[in-house]
Amino acid sequence: MSGTATPVGAATPGRADAAALALIDVACRFAAAGKPAYTAVAGISLAVQPGEFVSVVGPTGCGKSTLLNLAAGLLRPSAGSVQVFGSPLHGINARAGYLLQSDTLMPWRTALQNTVVGLEYRGLPKQQIAAQGREWLARVGLAGFGDRYPHQLSGGMRKRVALAQTLALEPDIILMDEPFSALDVQTRQLMENELLALWQARRKAVLFITHDLDEAIALSDRVIVLSAGPASHAVGEFDIDLARPRDVADIRASARFVDLHARIWSCLRDEVLKSYAQQRAAAHG
């Protein structure tokens, strides 16, 4: 990979047959002062193979973001372990790129400066940084917008910059937390297709979180359904055998999609209803 960034901290080469990312029987508890600890997720095992696109769906508040934070190394599991290419993860996951749910662009940096911030952290030469930054901005369709500040960009453009920022580091594992949930439907479909095209070209391991089942099916090789919290765990796993390359808008009309959707939804619906009932109880209790 000449001319591109090499991941730092990738000293452990890992086994060739190992999953890119494996959560093994992980649990995560949050201690709250004066209250019993809250167990967000418990007994979750999942693996993402190199080049595989896996989505996780589940009701709001079930622990999807917690799962990604564990994979990124931002949280440590209370039980179980996280493995990256076969080696146990300590600290931050240096082989992962993380696109968070919230708007994480630095408002004091232009689009280009935001795109290259990770490359700066790696201490790459200035010219190389600028060249790669422009290349990535162009790849996400923002050539010519490099000098804009985040507040001068639309929500969709900001997400594109964040995507460029994450991908510019060429991570082997891409973690995405409901990246398109704040976008309008048209922008969202455009971004989904662009994401698929970018992924198709490089085939990294992707762990994608969403609460939108359509999105999960349209993008993924595999969809994992999480139960309602507390102690959320996987209640279903579905292989998505739709042909690639896909167009996320067209594919929704195919019979296979409709069939898969019906099967996964019957699994997900119970959890969503449970979660909804809990929220109502909490609101009234």
Next chain:
Amino acid sequence: MVELRALQWSLLAAMLALWHWVTRNPDVAFFFGEPLVVFRRIWTWFTRGDGSLQIGPGRAGWFTLHLPAEIYPHLIVTLSETVIAFVIGAALGTAAGLWLALAPRTGVVLHPYVKAANSMPRVILAPIFATWFGLGIWSKVALAITLVFFVVFFNVYQGVKEVDPGILASSRVMGASRRQLLHTVYLPSALSWLFSSLHNAVGLAFVGAVVGEYLGSARGIGYLILQAEGTFDVNGVFAGIIVLTVFALLLDGMVSFIERRYMIWRPALGETRRL
């Protein structure tokens, strides 16, 4: 916008006219001064007489400045005190704010002391500073620093504490070291809070300097006002107040100018945006 500006100026004109009109009665004028006399006084201050100002320490100093009118030495003294206190206070406040916010243990230990120090009425320190630093500019600078420091400190502290956790998390996953986090996340975020505190800080530096002069000095606008009060010269007092106000506005304008140059990324100037 142009209409609003026009309205602003007419309001000023109306207030001056009202002032002029009510103070045609000499009994009222005794308490409120007369605008025409006040402005004539300001004019005299800036055009008549001469002033000299000795620069440097000790009785002889390094050299003596000769100035074209009597107000200049006073103005230079007050503005120097303000600017020196502003710069030192802002620098100390920024450093302390960063330090306490980034070293949580130290922060927890020291925070109550900082709060206690801030709730103390600073004016009572003026006589103490006078005995420590003498009646020259340094006792006023010290008083003004005690005012500036805390405003800047609390804003920078807040700025670091309120850094967007999402930006922090994403920077950490991108491999930022502690040092890189400081440079690319904490400092820029604190800087925008710092700028919003500087407007307050420059005003407080001015207040500290003038109050210090008022409580004991031989030079400065505060001293001029004190002199005028001593002789029941209400026009002199108002003239001093107006000169102070104009210069406070000028200093504030300078802060805005610097802010506009360095905060171009901010969506709407003058409005603090949570980062």
